[in-house]
Amino acid sequence: MSTESFDTSVLYVTLGCAKNEVDTDRMRSLLSAAGYGEATDAQSADVVIINTCSFLASATSESIETTLQLAEEVSDGIRNAPIVMCGCVPSRYGSDLPNELPEVAAFVRTDEEDGIVAVIDEVTGTVRSGTAMLPSIKRTVEGTVAYLKISDGCDRFCSFCAIPYIRGRYHSRSAASIFEEAKSLVAGGVRELVLIGQDTGIWGEDFDQTVEGPHTLAELLIELAEAVRPEPVWIRVLYLQPEGMTDELIATIRDTPEVLPYIDIPVQHCCERVLSAMNRSGSEEELEALFARLRREIPDMVIRTTYLTAFPGETEDEVDAMLDFMDRVGFDYTSVFPYSPEEGTRACEMPDQIDEATKVERTQRAIDLAESLGFAATASHVGETSLVIVDGVEEGEDGPELIGHAWFQAPDCDGAVHLDITDATVGDVLNVRFVDSFCYELVGEVVE
Ligand code: SF4
Structure with missing residues (x-):
């Protein structure tokens, strides 16, 4: 491996979710191994990498505004650093961008990020004699918690969601590379591993089932807990879809001390008609039975969910049904997002889009209930x-x-x-x- 060192520094700007932080860490590790240093501001940087989010239209706007602001900052700086835009915005809008954003020197889709060294070499005019290899991961969040990406992409194609078009089809990361990264993070002082992916519950389904090794999330969790022992590490799983809650996984959460009895299942809605229009499965009865079972079988179970308000065609009765459902299940934590029509998704073309005033009113009602449930759940820990x-x-x-x-x-x-x-x-x-x-x-x- 050639690890050349030269006086070229990169400023990293990450927008969006924890998955993007993990992707930035990977690019930072590659560039560090290739000899690039790190800048602390745009004016002193030699090159700026902005890792963008395009989950919602508002996130796309924020990504573009931040890019334009960075362009202004670098033009005031001493080096007039080129800007490289990575992540979800290039993945989603690829070919339109060079004309729309002449301020950006290069665009890198999520599936091209492992080639970041060549891109940065090109925009900075760096000539090297060897090939950089991926070193151990450097984390953005120095401290106690690390996000561990176990999969990427999604096959569910919920009708409101652009992620499958941005991140591609579902693919699980290999168990060996997950264990290797987890061990290195724990050796570096990390106390909690948060497993993320667009759909963590189906991890391993895309592997060759005849090859030895963990093939399910439950098996992965058991082996991951063994891999990090004897360190007292907490393992938390986010972004599970209801279908991913198998008997095996419920037993694993209950019986594996490192795996926290905390589950994040973003239901989005409870009404069968709305779920079906969202291209999601399940019904209110099935979801309620699942959450009751989790609370019954896993002591102290904490449940987080998400409600997407004002999906096209959502009626007042369906809003009431969802709020009643939230109340009955008694979610500990609920994120509430208003539906946002995303270009290229099926829901964007659906009739009966909900007007802004109604959207705001429904979202506020849901937030009020989420807060009253969440505040009460938090207060219930007083005395413990x-x-x-x-x-x-x-x-x-x-x-x-x-x-x-x-x-x-x-x-x-x-x-x-x-x-x-x-x-x-x-x-x-x-x-x-x-x-x-x-x-x-x-x-x-x-x-x-
Ligand atoms: S499960 Fe649905 S909402 Fe989640 S990333 Fe996949 S398509 Fe999007």
Whole structure:
């Protein structure tokens, strides 16, 4: 491998979800191995990489606005750095972009990102003698939690969603590379591995089933827990579709100590007619039975979901049914997103699109209920004692305070624990009694 070192620095700007952070980390690792340094701002950078999001129209707009803002910043800088746009916007709008965005020197789709070194060499005029190889992963989020991508793409083609067109068909990452990355992350001090992908529950279904090795998410979780032992690591799974909750997976979550009894199943809706129009399966009865079973069979089960409000044709009765369903299931955490017509999706062409005022009103009703359920779920932990991972320091009303998260709080999603001490270190795991709560936050006292 040629690891040349030269004085060329890259600024990385990542928009969107945790999956994009993982992709940026991969590009950063490749470029670092190829000899590129890292810049801290656009004005001093030699090249700027912006990893974009295009999940919703608003995310696409934000990606383009940020790119134009970076273009202004680099033109004021000392090097007038070229900008390279990566990720979902090039994947989705590929051939239209060079004409629309002359400020950008190169566009890199998600499936081309492993070739980032050649692209950056070209835009910076770098000539090298060898080929850079992928080194161990460098993480964007230095600290206690790491996102571990186990798959990419999606085969479900929900009618509102552009992801399958952006990220391509579903493909599982190999177990060996997942274990290798997990071990290196844990050796580097990571305390929690958050498994992500567009559809984590079907991990391994696309493998040759005659070849030895884990073939299901449940098998992967069991072997991953074994791979990281004896370190006391928490393993959390996000983005499971209801069909992915097999008997085997339920038993694995219940019986594997490292795997948290926390599940994220974005149902989007409960009404069969709406689900069918969304190209999703299931019914209210089936979903309710699934959540009841999870709560019955897995002690202390915490459930997160998502409600996509104002899907085309959604009636007031269907809104009421969904809100009743949320209330009956008693979700601990619910993300609420208003439907947004995405170019190229089937839902975009559907009749009975909901007007903006109604969309806002339905979304607010859902948020109000989500908050009342979520705040109550958070408050229910007051009086409990639990382990808390220390994540960092935040500026509180009375000065800096330590912040951490408990097992029932997904990092960056579900609120945090505010601690009464200041002398712990990031990565410490403390025994904490929760003495108060506000909104999704808990106040904790460290106990021996
Ligand atoms: S499951 Fe549906 S919503 Fe999720 S990424 Fe796939 S197509 Fe999109």
